[in-house]
Amino acid sequence: MAVCGSACGSNCVPKDTEGEEGERLKRLSLEEESSVRRCTKCAEEEARKECNGLCAGCFRAYLYGKFKLAVTSNAMISPTDKVLVAFSGGPSSRVALEFIHEMQSKALACWDASNSQALPVFTVGVVFMEECNISDELSDQADDVIAQIRSIVSGLSPPSKDLHIVPMESLFSSDLRKLVGSINDATGREDFVRHLRMLSLQRVAFEFGYNKLVLGLSASGIARHVLSATVKGQGYSLPADMQYVDTRWKAPVVLPIRDCLEQELVTLCNLESLKHVQVHDKRCTSINGLVSSFIARLREDNSSREHTILRTAGKLKPFNFNKFSSNQYEYVPSRLRPKFQFIETGEPESPEVLCPICASPLTATELATTRCSQQMKGLNIKEMEAFYLSCCQSCHFQILPKEETSMSCDGFFDLLPKPMVKRSLLRLVVSYSMHFSTFTTTTKPFVPNKLG
Amino acid sequence: MEGVEASEKVKRTTPRLCSLCNQRKAALRRPKTLEQICRECFYNVFEDEIHRVIVENNLFKPGDRIAIGASGGKDSTVLAYVLSELNKRHNYGLDLFLLSIDEGITGYRDDSLETVKRNEIQYGLPLKIVSYKELYQWTMDEIVKAIGLKNNCTFCGVFRRQALDRGAALIQADKIVTGHNADDIAETVLLNILRGDIARLSRCTSITTGEDGPIPRCKPFKYTYEKEIVMYAYFKKLDYFSTECIYSPNAYRGFAREFIKDLERIRPRAILDIIRSGEDFRISTTTRMPEQGTCQQCGYISSQKLCKACVLLEGLNRGLPKLGIGRKKVCSGEDQVQSKRHLENKALSFHGKHGNVEWKR
Numbered sequence: 001m002a003v004c005g006s007a008c009g010s011n012c013v014p015k016d017t018e019g020e021e022g023e024r025l026k027r028l029s030l031e032e033e034s035s036v037r038r039c040t041k042c043a044e045e046e047a048r049k050e051c052n053g054l055c056a057g058c059f060r061a062y063l064y065g066k067f068k069l070a071v072t073s074n075a076m077i078s079p080t081d082k083v084l085v086a087f088s089g090g091p092s093s094r095v096a097l098e099f100i101h102e103m104q105s106k107a108l109a110c111w112d113a114s115n116s117q118a119l120p121v122f123t124v125g126v127v128f129m130e131e132c133n134i135s136d137e138l139s140d141q142a143d144d145v146i147a148q149i150r151s152i153v154s155g156l157s158p159p160s161k162d163l164h165i166v167p168m169e170s171l172f173s174s175d176l177r178k179l180v181g182s183i184n185d186a187t188g189r190e191d192f193v194r195h196l197r198m199l200s201l202q203r204v205a206f207e208f209g210y211n212k213l214v215l216g217l218s219a220s221g222i223a224r225h226v227l228s229a230t231v232k233g234q235g236y237s238l239p240a241d242m243q244y245v246d247t248r249w250k251a252p253v254v255l256p257i258r259d260c261l262e263q264e265l266v267t268l269c270n271l272e273s274l275k276h277v278q279v280h281d282k283r284c285t286s287i288n289g290l291v292s293s294f295i296a297r298l299r300e301d302n303s304s305r306e307h308t309i310l311r312t313a314g315k316l317k318p319f320n321f322n323k324f325s326s327n328q329y330e331y332v333p334s335r336l337r338p339k340f341q342f343i344e345t346g347e348p349e350s351p352e353v354l355c356p357i358c359a360s361p362l363t364a365t366e367l368a369t370t371r372c373s374q375q376m377k378g379l380n381i382k383e384m385e386a387f388y389l390s391c392c393q394s395c396h397f398q399i400l401p402k403e404e405t406s407m408s409c410d411g412f413f414d415l416l417p418k419p420m421v422k423r424s425l426l427r428l429v430v431s432y433s434m435h436f437s438t439f440t441t442t443t444k445p446f447v448p449n450k451l452g
Numbered sequence: 453m454e455g456v457e458a459s460e461k462v463k464r465t466t467p468r469l470c471s472l473c474n475q476r477k478a479a480l481r482r483p484k485t486l487e488q489i490c491r492e493c494f495y496n497v498f499e500d501e502i503h504r505v506i507v508e509n510n511l512f513k514p515g516d517r518i519a520i521g522a523s524g525g526k527d528s529t530v531l532a533y534v535l536s537e538l539n540k541r542h543n544y545g546l547d548l549f550l551l552s553i554d555e556g557i558t559g560y561r562d563d564s565l566e567t568v569k570r571n572e573i574q575y576g577l578p579l580k581i582v583s584y585k586e587l588y589q590w591t592m593d594e595i596v597k598a599i600g601l602k603n604n605c606t607f608c609g610v611f612r613r614q615a616l617d618r619g620a621a622l623i624q625a626d627k628i629v630t631g632h633n634a635d636d637i638a639e640t641v642l643l644n645i646l647r648g649d650i651a652r653l654s655r656c657t658s659i660t661t662g663e664d665g666p667i668p669r670c671k672p673f674k675y676t677y678e679k680e681i682v683m684y685a686y687f688k689k690l691d692y693f694s695t696e697c698i699y700s701p702n703a704y705r706g707f708a709r710e711f712i713k714d715l716e717r718i719r720p721r722a723i724l725d726i727i728r729s730g731e732d733f734r735i736s737t738t739t740r741m742p743e744q745g746t747c748q749q750c751g752y753i754s755s756q757k758l759c760k761a762c763v764l765l766e767g768l769n770r771g772l773p774k775l776g777i778g779r780k781k782v783c784s785g786e787d788q789v790q791s792k793r794h795l796e797n798k799a800l801s802f803h804g805k806h807g808n809v810e811w812k813r
């Protein structure tokens with residue numbers, strides 16, 4: 001029974017449609033007048049303004065769908081994994097935690113219902129890193145924050161999750177506050193705290209037996225990282241920190257909400273009343289702060305700018321450590337396995353040499369300079385000199401002490417956490433043994449006293 | 453606290469010596485390195501760095517005919533001055549010419565052209581002027597009247613590139629040099645990241661481009677800071693035209709420029725770091741990159757069937773100002789009525805809230 005609506009103008013609506021159809025049409029036209037928009041996906045619920053034309057339910061499903069796609073298509077979590085979620089209290093990591101909890105609950109329900117119960121359900125732990133004693137942050141709110149975090153995590157069961165609240169300075173024997181305070185450059189200080197944070201998270205994962213680390217890094221966070229790294233001259237190593245998977249570490253780092261914008265995650269927290277800790281905005285005089293405000297301005301001009309930045313950086317070549325080795329894909333369905341076991345044709349890549357502070361791969365120029373200096377110093381090289389030589393140019397400029405700083409090179413080196421120093425010694429040995437044939441002098445390879 | 457203030461006061465009254473020669477009084481602080489140096493040392497280090505860039509990158513060979521893209525602005529004036537100085541001092545053996553483009557912007561270009569004509573006399577370099585009117589039969593003023601104040605930089609830039617090549621061909625030049633400085637290149641790197649132009653991102657940091665084409669072009673000022681160019685021109689009292697293009701306030705590049713200015717204040721070497729990042733970017737082999745071909749209409753270098761200049765010009769001549777702007781939805785072979793209607797629908801969003809020209813869906 002076709003209805004021409006108002007365009008016909010000849011009042012040709014048949015009388016028998018004035019039942020349900022008429023009611024529905026009346027409702028629709030009333031709604032058009034009162035401008036109530038329906039969700040573009042399900043057309044049932046009211047569309048929310050902040051959800052890009054979707055209703056709350058579809059919006060959540062859209063974000064969860066992105067999360068699930070990232071996890072499954074990159075084989076991020078296997079049934080036997082013990083996953084550690086780094087929870088800062090902010091909205092991004094809150095959503096990551098929520099989604100992982102949902103995934104775990106669903107897996108548990110399947111396991112309960114299944115007959116064989118052959119594949120176990122992955123376990124999840126949560127870690128909150130206390131940094132207030134290291135940088136100049138407000139420490140009086142720390143207790144409130146911790147209490148909130150405890151209540152958040154305890155509410156996320158079943159299955160229950162271990163919560164580790166770890167003060168960063170308890171993990172290493174050196175005076176981290178003095179070390180961080182000795183760095184003159186504000187950007188260098190922030191970046192160094194970030195590197196310490198990763199080192200600490202890895203330490204916690206190792207101590208408690210976790211084999212994967214989940215970070216709540218969103219697309220907006222990655223866009224900020226892309227611009228900051230470009231501005232600091234780290235164009236070569238930029239792709240390393242922004243891929244779904246990063247196996248440079250003992251506990252590989254995975255980014256399941258990499259495709260979600262921060263705005264979307266904040267909206268979700270508000271819609272679902274997900275408790276999170278307000279991260280207070282510090283007035284930053286650092287490059288990272290400048291990049292943040294720049295991206296905020298770009299976002300006001302065009303809300304999809306962050307996605308474009310992510311897409312551009314996604315076209316840069318990732319490193320060989322940005323995917324799992326093939327034997328870690330045994331739980332992936334066999335139809336998907338060839339995707340991961342495919343080896344890129346071309347010359348086999350030699351393993352990258354990493355900076356001991358920031359773990360970024362060194363460029364060919366940096367490597368050449370390092371080797372040249374190492375060659376010149378020969379056997380008389382001090383441990384401290386060897387360490388400094390193996391750092392990247394960005395860490396050299398913004399983190400390592402220079403002549404004008406208050407602390408001497410030796411003093412700074414003595415305060416560095418031992419795991420960071422150990423990384424450099426290992427790399428030295430690896431690079432020397434690998435490329436010994438390129439040396440033209442008869443210098444014997446440098447062998448450090450302690451590898452630990 | 454007081455002690456620090458007192459010692460700072462003492463610093464200001466005693467004359468500081470140049471940190472390079474330690475003989476003369478320091479007259480300025482070098483923007484790139486923040487060193488306090490004297491004028492003579494500044495000239496030396498400025499000119500010497502450019503000379504090293506030219507030599508290390510093999511930009512020229514003896515006997516080359518070089519067309520200097522001259523707009524009358526600070527970059528091209530300093531470029532003309534420094535190149536002719538270094539040409540004499542180090543015996544490059546180059547034949548230098550000034551090549552100027554008249555886009556037809558009243559109140560801006562006509563004034564700056566007077567400056568170039570003076571430069572011709574001051575530096576003794578022959579001048580050739582090529583205008584948009586004679587090449588394309590459109591001046592920028594007419595173009596802006598037709599399309600408005602958004603995207604006019606696209607037209608100007610695309611047309612100027614071709615105009616420079618045509619002008620250089622007319623004077624039988626072997627190379628074109630432009631005054632693009634470090635700030636320009638850093639802005640371009642950022643812009644290409646923001647706009648998702650991976651193809652340009654891979655090319656924009658090269659010091660020489662178009663080597664496989666008829667007339668390559670290079671940028672000797674690639675590592676020279678804009679602030680230092682201004683300082684050099686000021687101290688040497690060079691004659692240049694210092695007003696910004698009257699149509700430029702709406703350019704998207706303004707975002708990147710403001711950011712870079714703020715960045716330079718925090719960390720001056722960040723500009724060079726951006727350029728280094730741009731050089732170090734490695735594009736994934738699975739990314740589709742455009743292939744280089746030639747335009748079917750004019751034979752100019754192009755990655756599409758028709759070069760951008762031809763597409764834009766066709767748009768102007770047919771009264772379709774958005775042809776060639778934004779993502780490709782209308783190809784030039786389409787029915788005129790259909791394309792006009794299509795564009796009329798989009799014209800509603802032309803001056804919309806965000807004013808951006810990207811197709812939304």
